[in-house]
Amino acid sequence: MAIIQARSLTKIYRRIKKQDGLKGAFKALFHREVVKKAALDSFDLEIDEGECIGLIGPNGAGKTTLVKLLCGIIQPTSGSCDVLGFTPGMLKNEFRRSFAVVMGQKSQLWWDLPASDTFALNREIYDIPEEVYRANMDYFSDLFQVKDLINVPVRNLSLGERMKMELIAALLHSPRVLFLDEPTIGLDAIAQKQIRQFLRQVNQERGVTILLTSHYMEDIRHLCKRTVVISSGKKIYDGPLDMLLDRFQEYRVIHVTFERETEPQLDAVEWVEKSPYKAVFRIRRDLVTPTLQEMLSLYDVDDIRIEEEDIGNVIERIYHGENGGDSCGQVS
Amino acid sequence: MVKTEVTHVGKYLETGKISMKNQVAYRFDVFVRSILPFIRLFLAYALWKALYAGQSVIGGMSFEMMMTYYLITSFLLRLDQSSGLVWETAEEIREGRFSKYMVRPISPLGHFLAAGLAKTLYVLLLVLPAVVVLAAFMHRILLPPAGWMNLAGACLMGFMGLIFLCLLNYLTTMLAFKFNDITGWHLLKENLVEFLSGSLVPLSLLPEWIQEAMRFFPFYYMQYLPASLYLGLKTEEFVPGLIILGLWITGLYGLSVFVYHRFRRIYEGVGN
Numbered sequence: 001m002a003i004i005q006a007r008s009l010t011k012i013y014r015r016i017k018k019q020d021g022l023k024g025a026f027k028a029l030f031h032r033e034v035v036k037k038a039a040l041d042s043f044d045l046e047i048d049e050g051e052c053i054g055l056i057g058p059n060g061a062g063k064t065t066l067v068k069l070l071c072g073i074i075q076p077t078s079g080s081c082d083v084l085g086f087t088p089g090m091l092k093n094e095f096r097r098s099f100a101v102v103m104g105q106k107s108q109l110w111w112d113l114p115a116s117d118t119f120a121l122n123r124e125i126y127d128i129p130e131e132v133y134r135a136n137m138d139y140f141s142d143l144f145q146v147k148d149l150i151n152v153p154v155r156n157l158s159l160g161e162r163m164k165m166e167l168i169a170a171l172l173h174s175p176r177v178l179f180l181d182e183p184t185i186g187l188d189a190i191a192q193k194q195i196r197q198f199l200r201q202v203n204q205e206r207g208v209t210i211l212l213t214s215h216y217m218e219d220i221r222h223l224c225k226r227t228v229v230i231s232s233g234k235k236i237y238d239g240p241l242d243m244l245l246d247r248f249q250e251y252r253v254i255h256v257t258f259e260r261e262t263e264p265q266l267d268a269v270e271w272v273e274k275s276p277y278k279a280v281f282r283i284r285r286d287l288v289t290p291t292l293q294e295m296l297s298l299y300d301v302d303d304i305r306i307e308e309e310d311i312g313n314v315i316e317r318i319y320h321g322e323n324g325g326d327s328c329g330q331v332s
Numbered sequence: 333m334v335k336t337e338v339t340h341v342g343k344y345l346e347t348g349k350i351s352m353k354n355q356v357a358y359r360f361d362v363f364v365r366s367i368l369p370f371i372r373l374f375l376a377y378a379l380w381k382a383l384y385a386g387q388s389v390i391g392g393m394s395f396e397m398m399m400t401y402y403l404i405t406s407f408l409l410r411l412d413q414s415s416g417l418v419w420e421t422a423e424e425i426r427e428g429r430f431s432k433y434m435v436r437p438i439s440p441l442g443h444f445l446a447a448g449l450a451k452t453l454y455v456l457l458l459v460l461p462a463v464v465v466l467a468a469f470m471h472r473i474l475l476p477p478a479g480w481m482n483l484a485g486a487c488l489m490g491f492m493g494l495i496f497l498c499l500l501n502y503l504t505t506m507l508a509f510k511f512n513d514i515t516g517w518h519l520l521k522e523n524l525v526e527f528l529s530g531s532l533v534p535l536s537l538l539p540e541w542i543q544e545a546m547r548f549f550p551f552y553y554m555q556y557l558p559a560s561l562y563l564g565l566k567t568e569e570f571v572p573g574l575i576i577l578g579l580w581i582t583g584l585y586g587l588s589v590f591v592y593h594r595f596r597r598i599y600e601g602v603g604n
Contacts, residue, residue: 096436108432120346124346
């Protein structure tokens, strides 16, 4: 049964447009041009309890706006949404006790104090019973292995450690729904991996419903069976991630380093970078194996790294209906 | 629609506690701030001593009375720390960081009051050594209270004045939802409060009709009346003062809650 529903959800922002220069600045004191921009346009979504949904899309697509609407931070211009039986915008206390939100670039931790102080504050704010608080603290600090860091001032923690503390602070009151907006942004590969594992465990062991936005394909791949692609405020894909990638991720980017100076010559590749010891090229996915075989037979290769195509390109392709127009049956 | 904002006290006590801890996070800052009251005391003494050179009474007040009046009003004015929170909170609204109060079951007003009063308590602790020194070694320039009832009345009035200022500052902060930058509003409010409360110039130096008009405004009762009560003056105004200040606090509380619920609907929570 769906615990999160959005029906024709629309959010239009009003922006003030000013003319350039000093004259424009003074002119704006008397007259301002207001332009409207739809950040979310007739958006429909249903999420069942226990699901982990990945929300992907380029910058400005409307991902964060959707999260803010579902949390009640902002109000819809039209349409409606329902989270756990509540209208988010009303910000009822019972509603606020039942979910948590973590935004990668906005912290709820007190910068000059240890995270333990924020945890203690949240215990009071959410009225968490002592035994539940203790059990959750033990569970999460074990899972993240951060017991030694809880009493260190937040300002002295690394970015990854801070994000772990943010997640613990968000989950202490055992929310049923967790909204995550770019939780791994700026983190190194190890911290990203730890956070993914943590979220996976929280989703699977505790049944917490997760809506995750991320620019990193690995986050979505590791955590979400279902993916929603959003572009210019509209939903353009809603379905399994594998199907999305199979269908629309046409290219791979190959990084090759050589043992000696090499001037590689290959057919059907688009060169991104060429230097005496290194080459980077983009190639169609079905040509990866034969091309690499050819390369290994012709040159002294030291190392090869295969990268997935940038998610922005994939979305652009879906949006422009390449590869079979509306071939993606899940698009609503 | 006005509804009760502050219901569960524990979370606000914890907010106060964490705000207080935040105040003492840096040792040097604590050290400097604990010295400042002594410097201000010395400067005030030097200034008023110079003004009283060759005169024993100004505006009907002796040097001792004026010093006592000045010290009490400036002390009460400094006790209000919520005006510092205006900038912090308005910045949070502008930058979209205010969302953290909206998504957690806590009243932003309750949080603001708790943080403001915690800061006040901290300032009180810092000022306490200066008060002790003043009482022990400079008792000739600080007159004792006219009586214990006068002291209690002055404290109660001063506390209510602080609550009023906290609410006024919260209301000013809420304007950031609508206007984004509230520098102009804040400066206007600061200047008005400073003048109308008598902390800039004793109200007794102003024309009679202005003093009469002031009695209907809360500012008169925030610093001027507590200082007067302490000195044993204007005691007949204590009860009317309590009623007027109480009415202003109730009205401002209602208005603050209303404005928040109204203005949060236009909040955009910018950024990720």
